Amino acid sequence: MKLILTGRIVTMDAARTVLATGAVFVDGNAIVAVQDAQEPVPAGFDAARRIDTHGIVFPGLIELLNHLSYNVLRLWSVPASFKDRGQWQRHPQYVRQVNGPMLKLSQSSDPRVLAAIARFAETKCILGGVTSSQGISLKSDHLQKYYQGALRVVEAPRDADFFKAATHIPDLHAKDWDAFNTELHKAHCLLLHLSEGFDRTALDAFKALQNPATGAWAINEALAGIHCAALGQEEFGVMKTHGGAMVWSPLSNFMLYGQTAKVDLARTRGIPIALGSDWSPSGSKNLLHELKVAKVANDVRRYGFSDADIVSLATSSAAAIVKWNNQVGSLEVGKRADIVVITAPAATDHYSAIIGASESDIQLVLIDGNATVGTPTLMKAIRASGESITVGGALRIVNYGQPDPEIAPIPYTEAVQVLTDALANLPNIPTAPPGLIQAVSARPQRRWTLALDEQHDTGYSLRPMLPFMGQPTGPDVTRVAQAGIVTAPIGPVPLDKASVPDDHQYAANLNGQFNIPQDIKDGLKIYYPV
Structure with missing residues (x-):
C-alpha cells in the first residue's frame, strides 16, 4: 500500500x-x-x-522501560518515603496491592486471563502513541518467550533489521564481574536497572561495576542504566568516559523516593538519555504522559532541556540508545x-x-x-x-494485526471484563502450573503463564548484582516477593483505566501521592487539573 x-x-x-x-x-x-x-x-x-x-x-514513541504486565493495576498510593528499591518491595501494602495481585493473575488456570493482560497492556501503550516498548515475558515448562502483538518488542523484534535489546542477564553472570563484562560486550544494547534509589546501597550498585583488582569498568556503549538515581557528577563522568547511557523515569522516582535522577548532570555530560514510564503502579499510564512529568520536572528544577529535547527522549534519542536509529526514531x-x-x-x-x-x-x-x-x-x-473502542467518549478503531500464535486472541472489550472479574475475585482465582494441556480432538497445546519480573525465579536478573567491598549489592527479590505473600492478605483490587481521559480519579490520585514534591504536583496541575 x-x-x-x-x-x-x-x-x-x-x-x-x-x-x-x-x-x-x-x-x-x-x-x-x-x-x-x-x-x-x-x-x-x-x-x-x-x-x-x-x-x-x-x-512513533519508543519506550525503553516498562513492566507491561503490571499495567492492569492502577496507581498505587505509596504509603511512605523510601531510599532504595528493596525497602518498598518489602512493604506490606506493596505486597497486598501490587505484588500479590499480580502473582495471583500470573498463576491463573484460565487462559483468557493471560490473553487479557497482554491485550490490555498493549492497548494502553498504543493508545498513547507508543510504537515500541519492552515485552510481556511468558513461560511454559522451561521455555521463555515474549508476547508478540501489534507493538514492536525491543527484546524480540520480529524483523531481523532491528537489533535485539537485552533486558535481563543470567543470575550467575550478574554476580560475577568477569562474566558480566563478557555479556556486556556481546550485546548491542543491554538495558539493566542500575542504582534504583538514593542511599549508599543504590550508589554501591554502581561502584560495583568497577573491577576491584584492575580498576576497569564494566560499562560500554551497550549499557543503558535504567534509573541511575544515585549517580552524581563523578559517576556520570565515568558513564561518559565509557560510553554508557541512561533511561529516566521521573514519575516513578518521585512517587517512591520524593526525588529523581540528576538528569541535569547527565545532560551536561552528554550522556544519551531516554524516557520510560516504568509501570502504572508507580508511573505513568504510558509514555505520552511521562513526557508531561519530564516537562514539569525540567521547568521546575531547571534541568536545561528544551521541549524538543524532551520529545527526543521518546523518539530519536531512545532509538539511538537501542541501536535502532537507522530504522526508527525520526x-x-x-x-x-x-x-x-x-x-x-x-x-x-x-x-x-x-x-x-x-x-x-x-x-x-x-x-x-x-x-x-x-x-x-x-x-x-x-x-x-x-x-x-472508546477513548474519552470518542470512537477509535484498533487493528491488532496478526495475533501471537501461542496465545488465543481476545477482543479488548472482553479483556476488560475478564480482568475486572479476575481482580474482583482475588485471591480465589483457580491456578495451575504451566505445562501441556490436552485440547479436545486436537494435539496437546502448550499452556503459557506470565513470567513476572522480580517475582518468578527465571534464572535471570534485571540488574547487575555485583558485590562491592565484599558485600552483595541487592537482595534476592524473588524470595522477598514470594515470601511476602504468605504474611500479607490479598483482597480485590480494581482494574486500571486504559487512558487518562477515561480515568476520572487520575488527577486526584496523582495529587494525593505522599512523596511527590509540592512544586512538581503544582506543575502537573497544568495537565491534570484537580
Missing part, C-alpha cells in the same frame, strides 16, 4: 526539521519521501491514497513508517503539543506501516479495519 500523509511534519531528524505543510510518503512499511506538500509527488505515488490529517505528524527517507498523528490548534507549538496531548488527541498510529489505531474517519480513508 502506498500512502501520503499530509499535515505539519515534525521529523525529529538531526536538524529537527519541521515542515509547516508537509507530506510523508509511505510505501508498505517504509518512508520513501518527506517533503513540502506542494512539491511534485515521487514517482509511483500519483494514484496513492492521500490522507489530509489536519494534525501534527511525529515519529521521519526520514529509508526509515520504517512508525508514525503518530495528533490533533492540535494551528497556533500551538508542535513540541509542546505532543507533550501536552492526551490519548484523545491521538488521531492515528502506524507501526511498520500498519494502521494500528485511528479515528474512524482516518482508518476508513486508509481502508483499515479493527475493533471499535
